[in-house]
Amino acid sequence: NLARQCPPDKDQLGRATWTFLHTAAAYYPVLPSPAQRSQMLALIQALPALYPCSHCAEDFGEKVAENPPDVSSRSGLSRWFCERHNEVNEKLGKEAFDCTKTDERWNEGPKDGSCD
Numbered sequence: 001n002l003a004r005q006c007p008p009d010k011d012q013l014g015r016a017t018w019t020f021l022h023t024a025a026a027y028y029p030v031l032p033s034p035a036q037r038s039q040m041l042a043l044i045q046a047l048p049a050l051y052p053c054s055h056c057a058e059d060f061g062e063k064v065a066e067n068p069p070d071v072s073s074r075s076g077l078s079r080w081f082c083e084r085h086n087e088v089n090e091k092l093g094k095e096a097f098d099c100t101k102t103d104e105r106w107n108e109g110p111k112d113g114s115c116d
């Protein structure tokens, strides 16, 4: 792989950010407190303003406005991020991810040790 490692390009940034967001969702409380809910909402709502790929951030902001974040539970949040990621996958012509598999991918790990 001859891709430069630094500074990160749009794809490296995207992989790192999705890793953070899906992992944060996979370890989000099953029953979050009101403070945890508002902190997660603030994190999501900051992304359209601060994500350092301006056209990505703009499209993501529109999707967040159309689909209010579900910060009510671990499973709801994991699904919400999965659906938003699938919207980007679709836009880029990539396969949709099966949103029943978010725990397997981002928390438990697949039984055979593979990741994709």
Ligand code: FAD
Pocket: 010, 011, 012, 013, 014, 015, 016, 017, 018, 022, 047, 051, 055, 056, 057, 059, 060, 081, 082, 083, 084, 085, 086, 088, 089, 092, 096, 097, 102, 105, 115, 116
């Ligand atoms: P990624 O899409 O980065 O996925 C990483 C891993 O996540 C995959 O290997 C898979 O195991 C898993 N995964 C895939 N889909 C899902 C899912 N739905 N739910 C859970 N896990 C999943 N790039 C652009 O070119 N244009 C954009 O407008 C754009 N907008 C973005 C907006 C945001 C908020 C973010 C975080 C990223 C955006 N990106 C955008 C980057 C893009 O989504 C990818 O990260 C990048 O193209 C690299 O893709 P990849 O194939 O390596 O895997």
